[in-house]
Structures are given as structure tokens and as C-alpha cells.
Amino acid sequence: MPSLRKPWHSMAKALILGCLFTGFLLLFYAYVAPLQVSMAEPPDESSCSPPAPPLNSSPGGPCRPKTDIVFMKTHKTASSTLLNILFRFGQKHRLKFAFPSGYNDFNYPSFFKRSLVHNYQPGDCFNIICNHMRFRYPEVRGLVAPDAAFITVLRDPARLFESSFHYFGTVVPFTWRLTGRDKLAKFLQDPGRYYNPRGFNAHYLRNLLFFDLGYDSGLDPRSPQVAEHIREVEQRFHLVMLQEYFDESLVLLKELLCWELEDIVYFKLNARRASAVPRLSGELYRRATAWNQLDALLYRHFNASFWRKVEAFGRERMAREVASLRRENERMRSICIDGGRAVAAEAIQEASMQPWQPLGTKTILGYNLKKRISRRHQQLCRKMLTPEIQYLIDLGVNLWVVRLLKLPWSAE
Numbered sequence: 475m476p477s478l479r480k481p482w483h484s485m486a487k488a489l490i491l492g493c494l495f496t497g498f499l500l501l502f503y504a505y506v507a508p509l510q511v512s513m514a515e516p517p518d519e520s521s522c523s524p525p526a527p528p529l530n531s532s533p534g535g536p537c538r539p540k541t542d543i544v545f546m547k548t549h550k551t552a553s554s555t556l557l558n559i560l561f562r563f564g565q566k567h568r569l570k571f572a573f574p575s576g577y578n579d580f581n582y583p584s585f586f587k588r589s590l591v592h593n594y595q596p597g598d599c600f601n602i603i604c605n606h607m608r609f610r611y612p613e614v615r616g617l618v619a620p621d622a623a624f625i626t627v628l629r630d631p632a633r634l635f636e637s638s639f640h641y642f643g644t645v646v647p648f649t650w651r652l653t654g655r656d657k658l659a660k661f662l663q664d665p666g667r668y669y670n671p672r673g674f675n676a677h678y679l680r681n682l683l684f685f686d687l688g689y690d691s692g693l694d695p696r697s698p699q700v701a702e703h704i705r706e707v708e709q710r711f712h713l714v715m716l717q718e719y720f721d722e723s724l725v726l727l728k729e730l731l732c733w734e735l736e737d738i739v740y741f742k743l744n745a746r747r748a749s750a751v752p753r754l755s756g757e758l759y760r761r762a763t764a765w766n767q768l769d770a771l772l773y774r775h776f777n778a779s780f781w782r783k784v785e786a787f788g789r790e791r792m793a794r795e796v797a798s799l800r801r802e803n804e805r806m807r808s809i810c811i812d813g814g815r816a817v818a819a820e821a822i823q824e825a826s827m828q829p830w831q832p833l834g835t836k837t838i839l840g841y842n843l844k845k846r847i848s849r850r851h852q853q854l855c856r857k858m859l860t861p862e863i864q865y866l867i868d869l870g871v872n873l874w875v876v877r878l879l880k881l882p883w884s885a886e
């Protein structure tokens with residue numbers, strides 16, 4: 475007679491093995507999923523096709539606030555601050571966000587796909603898309619109304635490179651060979667010696683803007699494709715903002731979207747403490763620009779078109795509007811912020827106000843809310859100061875993978 479212990483034993487074994495295997499698969503998936511290169515998918519016929527909007531008021535009449543917005547969130551460009559603005563606007567108007575599932579990005583650095591949107595059903599329409607992604611226009615296009623506004627932010631590529639090197643350097647393994655205090659200078663002395671275009675997370679360290687916008691960041695700068703890509707960005711985006719002229723950019727945004735001043739007030743989020751921001755010397759600045767040549771060409775183009783837009787808007791009018799935005803920011807600062815300024819992580823009292831930190835450092839600043847804030851401003855103050863990850867959670871996004879693994883590259 476076969477013993478009863480045997481099958482019981484093997485069942486238990488199978489059960490344990492099964493659990494281990496499932497756990498392993500989950501972890502494996504969590505690690506590998508964001509790294510997979512996605513296959514090209516044929517465009518489907520299931521695009522968002524909203525009912526025709528009611529006829530607008532007569533031309534020349536007051537405009538209506540635009541509620542359909544795609545914000546292509548580039549890395550290290552003050553985009554977290556803009557995200558906060560979009561979150562607040564979306565809440566105020568009860569708009570429908572297209573959010574990712576599990577992460578705070580759409581499977582970056584893989585290309586964006588509609589199926590990555592949480593609870594996506596073919597034909598769904600969304601008002602706002604604003605989480606990190608590697609841009610793929612046809613996929614995004616199909617999720618929003620035909621007249622949605624497409625916006626993005628660029629930044630001087632040398633400065634962006636410096637910031638990205640600081641923030642992501644530790645998750646790019648080929649930088650581990652760099653030793654000593656000034657790793658950045660060492661890298662820029664001889665990038666070819668360290669840089670491996672196929673290395674894990676390599677995209678963070680060369681032409682990151684080009685990469686985020688969905689293009690090949692390893693293109694030869696002399697290739698005619700470069701100008702074609704830049705022209706394409708020009709055609710697809712209604713406004714390309716510049717981090718260096720953030721306030722002017724917001725004024726242009728407000729004009730484009732027919733928003734109110736109160737919609738664009740902001741506090742600078744996710745900033746580094748000043749001592750953690752090295753000045754790139756003239757020589758290093760030139761090297762960083764040359765190393766990121768594609769982004770430099772992109773930036774030069776949109777820097778020029780930005781100032782043409784400001785010209786068309788009216789220089790004096792711009793100066794007036796920027797001044798009133800700054801006044802309003804100041805006013806909110808005195809209403810909301812304890813001590814009136816950003817503080818180091820250790821000095822932040824409320825856990826929900828802690829910003830995400832780059833691996834192994836505490837260089838990102840945050841804020842303390844004032845103890846006493848009038849009822850009228852309480853909500854707004856809290857929202858304006860809530861870091862990105864916490865705000866996503868408040869908006870109902872399930873970030874279990876981010877929380878589980880505390881992925882250092884998942885913030886910004």
C-alpha cells in the first residue's frame with residue numbers, strides 16, 4: 475500500500491515551489507518589464523473619437539479653458555513642477571487622466587503603448603496624459619481629442635546632462651568605473667572610454683531629450699534625419715517650453731490653454747540643494763554640449779522659436795504677466811510655506827511631504843507646510859507642496875511596484 479506521506483510531501487513541496495516560482499516571476503517581471511524593448515504594433519482603429527463639442531462662442535469672444543492636454547514629460551527639466559500644475563488643474567475640473575499601472579511611468583524606457591494605460595479599453599478618451607514615457611506619437615494621439623494641446627519642456631543640454639549624471643549616474647553601471655570626487659569631469663574628459671551605448675540605462679547619459687521624444691539618441695549629428703525629427707517635434711507640439719525661462723513658458727502656456735493666473739502658480743518641486751549643484755566651467759560646459767550634440771541642435775532650434783513666440787505675444791505684455799505670476803507665487807509662499815523656503819530632507823516633518831531622493835543621497839529639497847493656514851488656502855497649499863509620487867497616490871494611482879522596489883530611477 476502506497477504510503478500517505480509521499481503524495482502529501484510532494485504536494486507540499488509543489489506548493490512551496492509554486493509559491494517561490496510565482497514570487498520569483500513577479501520580481502522578475504517587475505525588474506524586466508520596464509526594460510523590454512517593445513515591438514512595433516500596427517495602429518488600430520480604436521482611437522478616441524469624442525462627440526463633437528458644442529459650437530464655441532463667437533470668434534473674438536472669451537476663450538474657454540482647454541482641458542485636453544498631452545504633456546510629454548522630459549527628464550530633469552523642471553517637469554515635476556509642471557506636473558503638479560496639471561494635477562491641480564485636472565482635479566479642479568474633474569478631468570480624466572491616463573495613468574500608468576503599478577509604476578509612475580509608462581514602462582519607460584520602452585516606447586509608449588496605449589495598452590499601458592490603466593484600465594484602458596479601445597475607444598477610450600482621456601483629458602490629460604502627463605507621466606514619463608518614451609514618446610510615440612500615433613499611440614498617444616489615439617487617446618485624446620483631436621484638438622488636444624501637445625506640450626513639452628526642454629533645457630540647455632549641458633545643464634540637463636549634468637543633472638541627469640548626478641541623478642541617474644548610480645543606476646548606469648558603466649559609470650561605476652569612475653572614481654574620485656569629480657566623476658563628471660572625468661567622464662567628459664574622455665566619454666568614449668566609459669560610455670557604452672548598449673549599457674544598461676545608457677540613454678540617461680547622452681541626448682536624453684532626443685531619446686525621450688522617441689528618437690534615436692545615437693544618430694550621427696550630421697544625418698539629415700536630425701533636422702527631420704526637429705521639424706516633426708515642431709509640427710506635433712503646440713508649445714515647447716524652456717526650463718531656463720519657466721515663468722515666460724507658463725505665461726505662454728496660460729495663453730495657449732486659456733487658463734487663469736491661479737492655474738499656473740507654483741512652488742519649485744524636486745530641486746537640488748545649491749551645494750549639490752556644481753557649476754559647469756566654460757570648458758566642461760562646452761564638452762557637455764558637444765557630447766549631447768543632438769539635444770544641442772534641438773535646443774537651439776526651440777530656443778529661437780520660443781523667443782519668436784514671446785515677440786509675437788508682446789515683450790512688455792510678457793514682462794507684466796511674468797511679474798504678476800511672481801507676485802502671486804510670493805504671496806502663496808508667505809501663506810503656505812513654513813519658514814518661507816525649501817529645506818533639506820532631514821528637516822521635513824511630515825512623511826507625506828518627503829520628495830523622492832536619488833539612490834544613496836539626500837540632496838533633493840522639500841517643504842514644510844505652515845502650521846496655521848486659513849481654511850481658504852489649506853487645500854491649495856497642500857496640493858502645491860505635495861511631491862509627485864504622493865500626489866499620484868492621492869489621485870488614485872496604484873504604485874505597488876514603485877513602493878515595493880523603491881526604484882531610484884522612477885522619480886523624475
Ligand SMILES: *[C@@H]1O[C@H](CO)[C@@H](O)[C@H](O)[C@H]1NC(C)=O
Nearest residue numbers: 630631718773774777778781
Ligand atoms: C537662447 O536664446 C537667447 C536669445 O536669443 C540667447 O540669449 C541665449 O543665449 C540662448 N540660450 C542658449 C543656451 O543657447
